[in-house]
Amino acid sequence: MGIEAVNSRIADIQSRIIALQTQQVAATKAKTAATSATSAPGGSFATVLADAMDTQSSAGTAKSSSLNKSYSLNSKGIPTELVGYGNGKIPANALEKVGTTNHKLWAPAAESLTRMISDAKAQGVTIGITDSYRSYTEQVDVARRKGLYSQGGLAAKPGTSEHGWGMATDLDLNNKAQAWMRANGEKYGFVENTPREPWHWAYKPKSV
Numbered sequence: 001m002g003i004e005a006v007n008s009r010i011a012d013i014q015s016r017i018i019a020l021q022t023q024q025v026a027a028t029k030a031k032t033a034a035t036s037a038t039s040a041p042g043g044s045f046a047t048v049l050a051d052a053m054d055t056q057s058s059a060g061t062a063k064s065s066s067l068n069k070s071y072s073l074n075s076k077g078i079p080t081e082l083v084g085y086g087n088g089k090i091p092a093n094a095l096e097k098v099g100t101t102n103h104k105l106w107a108p109a110a111e112s113l114t115r116m117i118s119d120a121k122a123q124g125v126t127i128g129i130t131d132s133y134r135s136y137t138e139q140v141d142v143a144r145r146k147g148l149y150s151q152g153g154l155a156a157k158p159g160t161s162e163h164g165w166g167m168a169t170d171l172d173l174n175n176k177a178q179a180w181m182r183a184n185g186e187k188y189g190f191v192e193n194t195p196r197e198p199w200h201w202a203y204k205p206k207s208v
């Protein structure tokens with residue numbers, strides 16, 4: 001794990017702790033406000049109300065900052081938030097499901113693929129998913145079954161696959177869908193980058 005990855009991981013953890021602490025403080029404040037409202041009916045209602053409103057706005061801030069999570073790629077096109085885990089070693093909860101399927105990718109890739117499949121469907125084009133994130137163990141298995149790409153097979157060297165970063169998907173495409181992908185895939189950040197594998201689409205967005 002590189003020092004940059006460690007630092008970014010630490011920063012991520014710290015921001016989560018701060019968000020949690022903010023939520024806890026807000027919850028305590030809300031409780032206090034509720035108690036004083038009932039125990040002191042003659043007390044300053046305005047104060048209690050102001051307190052409760054303040055509580056709500058700080059809770060709201062904590063929530064929206066976690067929703068507005070920022071994403072970035074390193075110089076090799078690997079998500080900075082995932083690089084520390086290692087290829088094929090990413091925990092399930094660090095990835096996001098593609099639509100209602102059980103396929104998982106890096107969150108922005110999952111969201112873009114979901115949108116792409118839905119847009120294609122609206123245009124009468126069916127895109128299926130054969131594969132997505134692939135763990136290291138699964139990469140070893142694929143290499144054993146399909147042979148290494150460098151030796152004429154169809155598998156990346158285990159630990160180097162784009163699938164191991166949740167950054168590629170294998171699609172089930174008929175001729176119409178293949179043509180649609182070649183015309184539209186790039187708009188969604190998906191590029192056909194592996195000769196002999198027209199089903200393999202890597203996520204290489206111009207920006208995230």
Ligand SMILES: [Zn+2]
Nearest residue numbers: 168169170200
């Ligand atoms: Zn693939």
